[in-house]
Amino acid sequence: MRFRQQSQPVFPFCSPKIQNDLNIEERIDLSKCRLIYSASLGEEQWQRWFKNAGINEDDILIQNKWLDVSSIDLAVNAVVAGHGACLATKSSTIDLVQRGLLVKPFDIELRPGINHYLTYSKLSPRIEKINEFVGWLKRELD
Numbered sequence: 001m002r003f004r005q006q007s008q009p010v011f012p013f014c015s016p017k018i019q020n021d022l023n024i025e026e027r028i029d030l031s032k033c034r035l036i037y038s039a040s041l042g043e044e045q046w047q048r049w050f051k052n053a054g055i056n057e058d059d060i061l062i063q064n065k066w067l068d069v070s071s072i073d074l075a076v077n078a079v080v081a082g083h084g085a086c087l088a089t090k091s092s093t094i095d096l097v098q099r100g101l102l103v104k105p106f107d108i109e110l111r112p113g114i115n116h117y118l119t120y121s122k123l124s125p126r127i128e129k130i131n132e133f134v135g136w137l138k139r140e141l142d
Helices: 016-021 027-032 045-052 072-080 090-098 127-141
Strands: 002-014 035-038 066-069 085-088 110-120
Touching: 002 016, 002 045, 002 072, 002 090, 027 045, 035 045, 035 072, 045 085, 045 110, 066 072, 072 085, 072 090
Parallel strands: 035 066, 035 085
Antiparallel strands: 002 085, 002 110
């Protein structure tokens, strides 16, 4: 068996309406909206992002304004519907950003973000096709 791991950072995303309505201009301003937590990123994801963004934990205005979901896809859908902000990968949001449904208010990443794993047999008779697929997948995730 052969095992490969690819990691992608996550960034904050919100709807343009949330950004405008809550006047999100500074990193701390994200704590004004409902923060959507994706189970795949762990419990402390937003706290880690704020710390990485240079925000003191005592300054964060999170006051029972959060929503827990089981996946990043659900988090992104909730954000598109106007329910707050989430942490997601660029590759999972690129189409929605291009269509104007999401904005990335800050280019501050959180690592580790999402890990992708691929397992296959290096003895496979289709190893050339597998390697092509792995190359394509890496390009898509970058």
